[in-house]
Amino acid sequence: MGSLQAKLVFLILLQASCNIIATKDEEWKTASATYTKETDGSIITEGACGYGDLHKISYGKYSAGLSSILFNRGSTCGACYELRCVDHILWCLQGSPSIILTATDFCPPNFGLSADYGGWCNFPKEHFEMSEAAFAEIAEKKADIVPVQYRRVKCERRGGLRFTVSGSSHFYQVLITNVGLDGEVVAVKVKGSKTGWIPMSRNWGQFWQSNVNMKGQPLSFEVTTSGGRTLTSYNVAPANWEFGQTFEGKQF
Template identity: 80%
Template structure:
């Protein structure tokens, strides 16, 4: 084998190894869609995001089965999905889309996992919007085989902090999180306090028993990859419950 042939063969092996490494990232699951007239899978879902269009997730949202939802800790995470292994249902070329975990797909143990009980434990399943589903599969399809993998979340603008509660109970909904998208720890700080750890209420709603009215507010957010980012003075001293403020982005 000549030098040129050896070089070409070596480059070929590198390419094969690269493709295999990429394929190892993919896992198998199934997907269905929910018919919603506004293009979202749901509003007021199990992650607490409310109107998915206002939080920028819109039609590219997904309800996750129990094993993927992980009691809400996966809310905000991003997944790349593609329909595979079905010549009639999957679109040609297996195009992929990126979805944000926004809701919980509850199990239905009255139905089999192959017919209706898509989200029964330990099935890995995604319930998508009809609009997103038709970008990877035929609308007439029912339950399609897919491959999925976690990807970084591409977000426009900074993280958003929506405030709620009362004088003794402070709560924040965190949305539009880049990088992992999955928040695992939050701290809040007033101008006259130190950093106070917050507990997960449900989904991506975090709370603590503190009165910081009349103080500028800062937040420290940690993602599942252990990256931490502090956004100082996100809300001014005259903030009110019901308002949303924008901080930094990963």
């Protein structure tokens, strides 16, 4: 009886293990990926999210342009994805190594070409456009396009959230970068020494705006990510802050 019980326990544990593996595999979704040969293209130097020089904010070659359905009008900017090349014996590197990419750019559709040849970012295709260096870490550069699997992962960042202030006295704007955990900012509030908390609206990408004149006041920010986490950084910018400056707050 003891032996039978042991076998039953083993089978239960084995089934549980299989369920765990299956659940983990279900987290991966299918897509496709290409790369750009432009060393100064928007994926590397700026991107549709408005981050500016991506090397300066540490995203660099691990930046990606997303097709329309993934980019979601810029709300996905800053999110992190794990990618691996799959199901192609000629182009995928052995062992299916994976890389972590940050969504920084938009891959526009090309409706003049079919979704299978050139129109890879046409709706509703799920597609990643990568830098040549990042692509070479998962696939042979000879490939024009490869099948990939992807999943959202937490972003690991060094240092705190960065707030870059721009605009004018009647149009105040802040770009938020280096966001950890979800990486994807969905709500922002700003507070001066003379105001309460003021909700900011998304201008585009991760630019957030307010029409309140905040000059001469120290600035505090409340940032909420797509996962529902909220972080408050008090007095990030001193009272004498100037447009064009970047300030560092707390990190998730």
